[in-house]
Amino acid sequence: MSAGNGNANGDGGFSFPKGPAMPKITTGAKRGSEICHDDSGPTVKATTIDELHSLQKKRSAPTTPINQSGAAAFAAVSEEERQKIQLQSISASLASLTRESGPKVVRGDPAEKKADGSTTPAYAHGQHHSIFSPDLGAVSDSSLKFTHVLYNLSPAELYEQAIKYEKGSFITSNGALATLSGAKTGRAPRDKRVVRDATTEGELWWGKGSPNIEMDEHTFMVNRERAVDYLNSLEKVFVNDQFLNWDPENRIKVRIVSARAYHSLFMHNMCIRPTPEELESFGTPDFTIYNAGQFPCNRYTHYMTSSTSVDLNLSRREMVILGTQYAGEMKKGLFSVMHYLMPKRRILSLHSGCNMGKEGDVALFFGLSGTGKTTLSTDHNRYLIGDDEHCWTETGVSNIEGGCYAKCVDLSREKEPDIWNAIKFGTVLENVVFDEHTREVDYSDKSVTENTRAAYPIEFIPNAKIPCIGPHPKNVILLACDAFGVLPPVSKLNLAQTMYHFISGYTALVAGTEDGIKEPTATFSACFGAAFIMLHPTKYAAMLAEKMKTQGATGWLVNTGWSGGSYGVGNRIKLAYTRKIIDAIHSGSLLKANYKKTEIFGFEIPTEIEGIPSEILDPINSWSDKKAHKETLLKLGGLFKKNFETFANHKIGVDGKLTEEILAAGPIF
Ligand SMILES: Nc1ncnc2c1ncn2[C@@H]1O[C@H](COP(=O)(O)OP(=O)(O)O)[C@@H](O)[C@H]1O
Ligand SMILES: C=C(OP(=O)(O)O)C(=O)O
Ligand SMILES: [Ca+2]
Ligand SMILES: [Mn+2]
Structure with missing residues (x-):
């Protein structure tokens, strides 16, 4: 190896050439005496810095005025009570099954200090807490710490979390959040496992040609425990409560517990986003994902053939992800769930894109990855219903998702203007390469992977059909x-x-x-x-x-x-x-x-x-x-x-x- 032109010290090292000294920068030391008197507007309405900062953030998330018809006004759930129920539900999701109850959960960023400098847990929006703490009967050191929950954060909040804490997260010049998914840049179908129990035994497709590689209930619980313990060991976890399926009669409530802001923003974009009112009455989810993707599975665990495991338990309505951070795993995992639940209701689930013409003519686009579902369903002259996952019922079609996941290798503004323009603030850009200074993305650069992706809410496409449903x-x-x-x-x-x-x-x-x-x-x-x-x-x-x-x-x-x-x-x-x-x-x-x-x-x-x-x-x-x-x-x-x-x-x-x-x-x- 050549020594290069480094300035190594010691014998034989270089020393800086003694050239003419750099000109001194004049700082205008006399400035103080030339104070300008004409820019003194009103001063801030705060006397301390903390007070100033507290003025910056206004409380959001209005609560629905509960309009009870008639009596029983006292039956209305108070805001505090509602928050407590919500935290209890999250604590239950995060509960270790070998200990008695869920962890102590609290809303908000652990790093967010209160004005007095203390770190007593507080709500994300700055106001004071309402801690839900389970019985102290739960015996484990892990129950002595809080699990901070960052619940349904907004894209802006998630950007801040990603940029502050996740290596490889940057804002690109178009406003998107560039992230790295780590060692895995695509799905790992060989590492997918499905629990074979008394119910699924007879219901599912097993054996040759089937994607359903079995695992037993016990092994699932081992992996679930591994994921839950990992998540609870963290300072904070992200929780998304969202919906799948635009058909109101067949809507599914999903909860995603994850360790990365990247995952939370991805699912925020890809699932259907609840309104604040819908969130208040969310209740218990129908399906929960535990994404502990940074943490591997234990290869000594039965059925494991690598350090990656994506496990589906239909009876428990849970999915566990270990050893892969590729976000597409979550969206496609939920799609598998829909491929099970929907046919039971005589609804056909489809791996297809879908759009509709001005006359109401609907087209489906089936195809494997990279064949053009997203590209061709995104058509400037037609309404986009969805790019990837749909249901076909007795009355027509509905999109399962609330966003699109476009391949962006070689993306060009000329050929695919709608996708190009959808890549803006709020969009997750996975594994793309950009200029370190201008932060301009080079879509032709495949240095990280060929499978570069953009995940954006469907309304980022100007002619999206909202709600995402259509006729036959x-x-x-x-x-x-x-x-x-x-x-x-x-x-x-x-x-x-x-x-x-x-x-x-x-x-x-x-x-x-x-x-x-x-x-x-x-x-x-x-x-x-x-x-x-x-x-x-x-x-x-x-x-x-x-x-x-x-x-x-x-x-x-x-x-x-x-x-x-x-x-x-x-x-x-x-x-x-x-x-x-x-x-x-x-x-x-x-x-x-x-x-x-x-x-x-x-x-x-x-x-x-x-x-x-x-x-x-x-x-x-x-x-x-x-x-x-x-x-x-x-x-x-x-x-x-x-x-x-x-x-x-x-x-x-x-x-x-x-x-x-x-x-x-x-x-x-
Ligand atoms: N003739 C073509 N038809 C469709 N896509 C094409 C064609 N030629 C090149 N492509 C490219 O192929 C890729 C198709 O990917 P995409 O639409 O994301 O597939 P899918 O959604 O089915 O996974 C895009 O990058 C698109 O630009
Ligand atoms: C997310 C995926 O979908 P597609 O490539 O079909 O867009 C995938 O298959 O990982
Ligand atoms: Ca697909
Ligand atoms: Mn696609």
Whole structure:
């Protein structure tokens, strides 16, 4: 190693050159005698510094005037009583199950000193406390300390917490909060576990192909205890009480207990935000997440294969996160819960984006990660209902979430203006790289990860449809990013083909970013979200088929991937072209186009679409090597066939008729 040009001392070290001395800065020592008399306005209405600071913050969160009809005014819960109930509920959430009761919880930042300098716990908003302290019967040293709870903080408060206490948190020039998620920059599906108990044993999909890797109840409790003890050992924890699902009849109350302001702000953005009134009557959550992501699981614990564990216990309505700070784990964990709860109510949960035209025409966008759900559902000419997770009921669709989670690798203002503009104050920017001085984000920089993300509240998109609900879908668009380059840019599907491709859940992405990797890797993920479904894929497929049939919805397969050859030879289809295709689907013009049938897959492909070079519509035309095209097509067809084998002996719907049709709707050669 070279010594560089450091100023190492000792023998042989450098000494600073003795150049001319720096000019002295004149400080204008005589200033004091030149006092300007014309700027003396009124002085502050405070006599001490503490008083001045106390003037700065006005109390927020108005409480609902309780309008009791008639008598029993005394029955109204006092503010103090309400706060106490809330703290009791949080204490219960944080309770260790091996000790008798929950920890002593108190609201507010432990660092927030009162005016007299004392650190007696106080509420976040500066006013004095109302401490809930459990019985001293709870015997453990941990019960001698307070767990400070930062409850449903605002984005501004969370920014301050993140910047003060979390390494890697910065404000970028667009106002967003840049954060680092740590060692994990994506989900860890192999570390996900689901408790197999008497109930879930028969209800869930287990075994080959299933994402549900079992764990027993006891092991779950071991991990839960680990997470709870970790959280209680901290100075403070963040608690979010929020909702899932814009359909009021099927709304779920969720509580997220986490150690990082980053996680709290992420969920603030991604879940539905309660009004102050809704928060007052929140009560007990339907589901709780314990996010102890900085703390690993113990690898000697049964069922653990790494130091990361994401554990779902449907009976206890709890999820525990250990050993990963990637925030997407929370949102997708809750999505799994919805994939269990909703079908029980005969509601179909969908891993799809959703938007609506001015005429009320709704489209769903299914697809695996990176295929374009967020990009294509965010459409300046349409209302955004949601970018990722929806429910389809007897009356229409509803978004599960209150925010969007966009990939921002190579994001450009020109191509995706609405997402670009949504990245502002309040948005969480994960793992992006920015200029150390100007704090301008470089979206093309993949130094931390390819999977850079922006999480923002849905209302940051100007034409968001609030409330995020809509009528029955008219078009069901299946997105595949085909890096083999053989799927047509758009195909019209009949119902059986839609089901075949929905169950297959295909995409092929390039294997990685390293040089030399030329071979695309095919991924098949049932229902375009095998990592999140809880029941057998055919259950969701049967519901989708039934709904599409009754509503007369049309299925489409759109390739947002390669054209003119596989990855390495061809190019990714231009986003502008894909948008034109999608526009033609929405407007109904594509339905009326002329079609021809492709070989092998039997797709109906349009012969022309306005604004798109016709030759790209049939992939064979854009491949210069026709032999390679045929071979690649057969190769992909073979992968589809092989993947579908596991579904061949499952019946869909009441009679097996649809099953036969679906099997026949795959590639034939
Ligand atoms: N033709 C295309 N259609 C859709 N997305 C495209 C296209 N070409 C490039 N992209 C890029 O691919 C990514 C799609 O990601 P995203 O919409 O976040 O997927 P998802 O929401 O399905 O995970 C975006 O970064 C987008 O800019
Ligand atoms: C958050 C995710 O969703 P998507 O990539 O589909 O947007 C994910 O899969 O981790
Ligand atoms: Ca997704
Ligand atoms: Mn997305």
